[in-house]
Amino acid sequence: MYLCYNKAVEIAAKNRFPRNVTCKTAHGLAYAVYGSQYKHKQAGNLRLTDIARTINTQDWELAKDIVSTLNA
Incomplete structure (x- = not known):
């Protein structure tokens, strides 16, 4: 290995x-x-608005990067 x-x-x-x-x-x-x-704990498809609201940001590029990482 x-x-x-x-x-x-x-x-x-x-x-x-x-x-x-x-x-x-x-x-x-x-x-x-x-x-x-x-x-069962994996989230599936996350929305940009959910991520932005959770981390309290309006930086949509950051939210997009987070969603891409979590959905990978």
Whole structure:
């Protein structure tokens, strides 16, 4: 197993290592084990207005970035 820092490194490692080496990010490894236990807590599609109201901002670019991150 090769543990990667981020997705870009994981993709590059998959092309570099032989097929018998599993390449995963730390997040991907944890999600594979614990993700189903917390699936009910995941929010699905969040709206910009909900995020902006929660963090008390009118910075729509920031809200958009947060929504993109959380929905990824």
